[in-house]
Amino acid sequence: MKGSDGYSTNSNPKLIEDEQKRCRAVEDRIRSLPLSKITNSCKRTLLRLVNSELEFLSRLSSNSPNFAGPICVNIGYLESVVHILQQTFITGVSRVCKPIPLTSGNGEKKCFPSKGVHVDIVCTIDSNPVWFVVSDRNPKYISWSGSHKNKGLRMRIEQVVEAAHSSLTLKPSSIILFFANGLDKVLSLKVGDEFGASEFGKEFFIFDSDITEELEGDWVKLHARSFRGASIFQIKIDAFMDTVSSSEPGLKDPLRGTATLELPKYRSNLVPGDAFCSLISRIKLISLDTDSATPEALLGEELVNFDTTALVALVSGISNDDTDKLLATPESELTKRFKSNTEFVIAQVKSEIQTPILTELEAVISGKICMICKTVHLEFKELLSMCGGSNEKWRADHLLKCLLVVPDHPSARMMGLPTTRKIALKNKILFGTGDYFHAPTLTANMGFVRAISQTGMPLSTVEHRPRALTGD
Missing domain, CATH: 3.40.50.1010 (5'-nuclease)
Incomplete structure (x- = not known):
């Protein structure tokens, strides 16, 4: 459910070329994201990740042109992240594709996990801080309990929820789980039963990520990515409503008064309609x-x-x-x-x-x-x-x-x-x-x-x- 989510494909020259085109298409979409929505630092992080994919594909193409084995690429994961960022209700994006450290009550970092918890997007929705955790995996490879190779969905969610509760300045009001390729019905029920998750209430606008190229004067579609089968869940974090103690500066001596219900009467030098x-x-x-x-x-x-x-x-x-x-x-x-x-x-x-x-x-x-x-x-x-x-x-x-x-x-x-x-x-x-x-x-x-x-x-x-x- 993070940047390591990838999929395998045979690395023949045509497939590698198609993956490079997907990378460049995502790069263009990242550059078009407005700074009113996302910081320059976040855009640089995303562009750096796309560039890493392009460099990997370029090395594979030049060093092993005839290699026909499977390769693992992460461009689908980045497509999913950018698809979320393009939604109109997503604002105030301040952090992308980075770990958030777990802290104890005295501000010390916890030992588990040592590098913190990976969160794909930190943003606001309806003025509330929200974390997104994104997965581009094939649903049949997502397990609940995990194995020696994979910690499993349950532990992954537990760690993110723990990080949300322990964080102060980055504390979210809710965690959104975005499964780009859907989630098994049994696992969907488990997410709801054990973590109180519900279906995310907002409708995602569907962008078809088309990649085209011009051949003999005509534009030909090479690939289309749709997120119509995505499964999206929301876990609300109760601790968000914690407030500063009344002993903090600026919280004493509240101002008395009410907001009036009568529309003010204007002086003659300001005519109605100005x-x-x-x-x-x-x-x-x-x-x-x-x-x-x-x-x-x-x-x-x-x-x-x-x-x-x-x-x-x-x-x-x-x-x-x-x-x-x-x-x-x-x-x-x-x-x-x-x-x-x-x-x-x-x-x-x-x-x-x-x-x-x-x-x-x-x-x-x-x-x-x-x-x-x-x-x-x-x-x-x-x-x-x-x-x-x-x-x-x-x-x-x-x-x-x-x-x-x-x-x-x-x-x-x-x-x-x-x-x-x-x-x-x-x-x-x-x-x-x-x-x-x-x-x-x-x-x-x-x-x-x-x-x-x-x-x-x-x-x-x-x-x-x-x-x-x-x-x-």
Whole structure:
């Protein structure tokens, strides 16, 4: 159920050539995966694995051109991994085809297994962290109890579940078992009975992996890979809901209040139908005492967590029709107002003229409950008092009435990361609170997002273009 899953084929020149074409097709699909879904580091890992297959096939072809014995190739396994990564519901891919070490309660690595447990994909689904374990084996060669050659499916699953329970920063909400070629009915029942696995609820889009080449002006199909016979199971990890102790920094003194159910009344200088009014009218309002706001209380609701950059972008004069006014302002006055940030602000103005940001953000938040934590609420109000103009403060007042303000409550896995210059405590609290509520965080702080991805921890975020307060 990992990279060693391969199959044998006779190594005549034609078969080797076909396998090389499959490798190149997978390579193209990996390169086409968007960076909004998967990190560059993960793409490099996958490309390195494909390159190893190509090098093996190339050596076999050149060193033993007439050899007719069986060979073992792993390209089917890589096809399966990439097929999963192409699914639209897969986001935040932070780790692929690597072992995850087992740790004890005091943080020490366990002795068994010595190299950790191999997990094929660490990602998020519906803002929840998930592990995928992938098998491309022929079902008739998958045994439950194993042998001296194979540890068996039962032990394999036990080790992954143990790793999930022992992990902190990488802890998943569930483990997905993906059997690309299906699984025997008897073993399927055992997976359900012994591990509480159920069929995975989401539908996989079926991509037929066609490999074609041009012969005399016509494209000819050489191979097609379908995953219609795949068996997919989900094992939920109960320990995911563990939270940080209330003695941790940032968890005391919860903010009291409720989110209003009455749509704010707008001043006459903002007519109904303008971009800002349209946007906040799309936010789903909820009446909930914030002290009782928990993931359980909001179960079934779609949430979006805002950081301070998102709030600024929503109320900024740049986002709200001040672009012409700013461009008409003399450069000396702009420099006096924005100092060393002048070029940064002008770049934002040009970006706004080309693509208005509120239209993009409305699509992200429409019909969702929008939340902020106490830290963001206080930071935003302080920033407004120092840099915001009267119109920006007015918009902020109406925006905040539409948001659910919750106590700082970062997830245990986020607080388990070491605090560093790039992973500051404040950001761990605000992003971690979104993680605790299973809400993606809307942010322009991609430096922090990149720092988290480098730890291997999957985190659900939505990027927006930065905007600054103009003092308007």
